[in-house]
Amino acid sequence: MDINDIVSLFSEKTPVNVDIKNTSHGEEDFRETLLVDFGEKRIVIKLSANGFTDEKHLAMWERIAKEYRGLGYYCPQFIRALDGTYPTVVYKDKNCRVWGEEFSKYKSAEELIKDKFSDTKLVEEGWYSFFEDAMIMDAKVAACHFDYTDLPSAYCMFEPFDPSDTSDETTEDAEKWLAIAQNLPDKYKGQVERIWNNWLEARKELEKIYHQLPTSVFQADINDTNVLLDEDGRFKGVYDFNIGGREVFINYLVRQAPYVSTDDTYGSIDVDDNFLKRVLHALDIVKKVYSFNDLEKKAAPLLYKCIRPLWWHASVELEEAGADDEKILRHLDAVEYEQTRDIVFSVHM
Structure with missing residues (x-):
């Protein structure tokens, strides 16, 4: 099917122009966006070929956008094909699920930083100026405890997001680190085993309570x-829902906050205790509108021990250390420190 055929699924009008944006995540996760201009109106048409974009997920993402709008936040409306479905088409030799979205009234922070706020980058006192409003939005969604789907977000622990995944992303990150660490010289074997046992113990303790923790349904x-x-x-709202779903709120916070607090690179999250500072800052914000229960307070340090020490960047760092003994030891000591340090999360919850 060519582009004009795909556009015709959503409108009887002929477009003036169609811009194409590819946002694929490798061969197994094809994504392409068509920015369709009809002259007096524009829409967005998205195509995906992966293991998780199906009719059930699209109906859920459509519902998420509706619920967020009900809370007063702007989200572009989903657009079904003229026949009322989210059709599947053959496009670029792939079986793609297709859906439309309203062309956003607002620009993304990334666009505005590039076009209008390049000097400040929308950072105030070390944080994105919109960060608090975004956290409050998530807290309000969490407080609603939406339960209209059983589909997990990409952040969930103890269950895979994509049907082709063998484990959740947190476990996958930890196992990737272990595979690299097991190839280190024998003199590091004892510390590697200790770190891995620490991680397994934290995960085991977390699993005992995880499925009792409060959830909601997030854009994520x-x-x-x-x-x-x-x-x-x-701040006005959000778009792009393709990793959204049901999620344990405290897990989502620990996973999400360090990445979105400010505009610096992933590597800087590892320095000056930035990862922890950003998690605690997010907790301080959301408690203004969300009440954490005792089980969430108990889970917070366990989540931190599961997520922070062996997050994906740990594998990158260990791999980059190569055969440098000083860098390897510094890395292992830092990982073990994060696993064993005493952090009082409850005062921020």
């Missing part, structure tokens, strides 16, 4: 490419 991806702002940089 509020980074600067998906946060929508007005021309003055004020």
